[in-house]
Amino acid sequence: MGIHVSVRNATLGATLKMDIAPNETVYDIIESAAEFWKKDPKAYVLRKGKSLLTATDTMMEANIMNGDVLELLPDPEGG
Amino acid sequence: MISAKEYDKDRFDRSKRIEWIDMDGIRNARCFVAGAGALGNEVMKCLVLSGFRDITVTDTDHVVLSNLNRCVFFKDGDVENGMKSDILAERASELDRDVRITARHDKVQDIGDWNEFDVILGCLDNISARLHVNAHAYYRDIPYIDGGTDGMMGKVQVVLPNGPCLRCAMNRTHYDVLVTRFSCTGKASAFYIPKNAAEITTTSTVAAMQVREAMKIASGCEGMCIRDMAYYNGISGETTILNIKKDNMCENHMGE
Numbered sequence A: 001m002g003i004h005v006s007v008r009n010a011t012l013g014a015t016l017k018m019d020i021a022p023n024e025t026v027y028d029i030i031e032s033a034a035e036f037w038k039k040d041p042k043a044y045v046l047r048k049g050k051s052l053l054t055a056t057d058t059m060m061e062a063n064i065m066n067g068d069v070l071e072l073l074p075d076p077e078g079g
Numbered sequence B: 001m002i003s004a005k006e007y008d009k010d011r012f013d014r015s016k017r018i019e020w021i022d023m024d025g026i027r028n029a030r031c032f033v034a035g036a037g038a039l040g041n042e043v044m045k046c047l048v049l050s051g052f053r054d055i056t057v058t059d060t061d062h063v064v065l066s067n068l069n070r071c072v073f074f075k076d077g078d079v080e081n082g083m084k085s086d087i088l089a090e091r092a093s094e095l096d097r098d099v100r101i102t103a104r105h106d107k108v109q110d111i112g113d114w115n116e117f118d119v120i121l122g123c124l125d126n127i128s129a130r131l132h133v134n135a136h137a138y139y140r141d142i143p144y145i146d147g148g149t150d151g152m153m154g155k156v157q158v159v160l161p162n163g164p165c166l167r168c169a170m171n172r173t174h175y176d177v178l179v180t181r182f183s184c185t186g187k188a189s190a191f192y193i194p195k196n197a198a199e200i201t202t203t204s205t206v207a208a209m210q211v212r213e214a215m216k217i218a219s220g221c222e223g224m225c226i227r228d229m230a231y232y233n234g235i236s237g238e239t240t241i242l243n244i245k246k247d248n249m250c251e252n253h254m255g256e
């Protein structure tokens, strides 16, 4: 039984619904979302509310639950 | 002729009216600015006007024409005609003759005297250089304030001793970019400039936030610092504070 989440693209404003296995990691979501939106090779991070999620955490470790809305953010590299 | 009132004879009178600001702490703090591009220009402006007096800046690049839309201290005549750090140091010194700005042309990988600095402001344009500064700063317990911009998006991450570091917030997409940059240039250049969208309003906002964090640190108010990242969306105007967990897999925290 997967965990249903919505991932919002901070740049486009679009939202993607995803079904994630409990043992998958935050990085798996970042990778899938970036692939779905065919993003440029950029660095991305994922946030849930006020927390920037640790990429290596599983869904349980990151406290991601059914119905959560996550946001994919480009990590600004320029100076 | 009217004479200026006493409080108008002190350059920092208005700053001193902010209770938590410690002008002595700011004056004595030894700042290192890594990068003299767009963020470096704005950070330098704010540092000098805020009363910082001991600043070192490094950059390996010359001024190019495309810098001029967002670098307040560079002019047309500087294009291909001078090192960014030299020009920045010279022009910023004109804001206040009491400031001492040392310009260097070193890559951050070649910096050896990290212990000479009390606070580091990252104004870099690539992940490789950020990770390098992050590791040295964290190892030596030097607060590191990293800024980054991407078009209308920006971020400021404050790395304090024993807190999460830059690497804790990264993932494989960062390393993929790092590898791409490396293969584009054929060398791990510290100041390789990707052709990202960049404009002054985002740069200026991010740089101002970076310097405000430096002011807090120099004033002994680390407890007031951003924990851990401020993410700025220039379209909506929102700034979101994001907490970052220390990543057990991060090599900077092994053995802690």
Ligand SMILES: [Zn+2]
Pocket: B164, B165, B166, B167, B168, B169, B246, B247, B250, B251, B252, B253
């Ligand atoms: Zn770390």
